[in-house]
Amino acid sequence: MxxxxxxxxxxxxxxxxxxxxxxxxxxxxxxxxxxxxxxxxxxxxxxxxxxxxxxxxxxxxxxxxxxxxxxxxxxxxxxxxxxxxxxxPEAPLRLSKGHAFFLNGKISESRVSLDGIDLGREDRQMLKSLSGSYAASGMFRRAQQCADEYGEAGFGYGNVKRAAAIMVDLGIDDVEVTNRLQTAINAIMGEIKHPLMAYSVFADENEGILFQFVVDGSIDEIVALDNKIAETLSEKYNSDVDSVLAIGVKPHVPSEENIAYEPYHAGLQ
Known part of the structure; x- marks a missing residue:
């Protein structure tokens, strides 16, 4: 058969x-x-x-x-x-398109796709996938909401929760984070040989927020990319969010845990 x-x-x-x-x-x-x-x-x-x-x-x-x-x-x-x-269905479609955009360095487009998802209607599997995808676009408050509703602390939850709190305390719209992430990746995407797949977020109320894209490359290449992002951002932005947000890159190390932006898993019963 x-x-x-x-x-x-x-x-x-x-x-x-x-x-x-x-x-x-x-x-x-x-x-x-x-x-x-x-x-x-x-x-x-x-x-x-x-x-x-x-x-x-x-x-x-x-x-x-x-x-x-x-x-x-x-x-x-x-x-x-x-x-x-x-x-x-619309929610999985928006999630998958959001991921495709992120893989290709289109973070603003990813945000638009993800922003149309109704969190109140999604199941646990969807919430788990969404928590990491929202944070990848700088939407820390929605990422925290997803993780809270999912009921499990993972994917660097503590740092994302602190990042969301910093944004709220300063009254900063997280679209400002998205804009800066897009500017940063525009500066270096042509020099990366792979799609974007992972990132890390560190947040502390005294030190601020550090968002790093995970990329493959030598130490010299990583330093050059980091410097290029810093120069590009400093030339374009100078507001309250820039006093608490730093964006850069870190090398891919298989043994390290980063926030993986996981794909949506379709399946037929």
């Missing part, structure tokens, strides 16, 4: 997840594995016998992520939108 479309789609999802885990561990893009899985998904989408909307939606969703890993953003969003038209 040949495999059913539903089981094939779930298998594709599992294979894509393996690619993501290797990518997150190494910060090196495995083009061969990605292209092999892309070609397999494209062939499945060309198969007219696979005609269930839910199955086709999942295939487009997985293909969209694979393109995002290659930093082919237009193709990624096109396939994620196709998944939406075929029935992928």
């Amino acid at each position: 040949s495999p059913q479309p539903k089981s094939i789609a779930n298998e594709i999802g599992e294979e894509r997840q393996k690619i993501w885990l290797r990518l997150a561990e190494t910060h090196h893009v495995d083009e061969l594995s990605i292209r092999r899985l892309q070609n397999r998904v494209i062939r499945l989408l060309e198969d007219k016998a696979i005609n269930k909307s839910a199955v086709r939606a999942m295939l487009h969703h997985e293909l969209g992520y694979l393109y995002a890993y290659q930093r082919s953003l237009d193709a990624a969003i096109r396939h994620l939108d196709s998944a939406g038209r075929l029935g992928l």
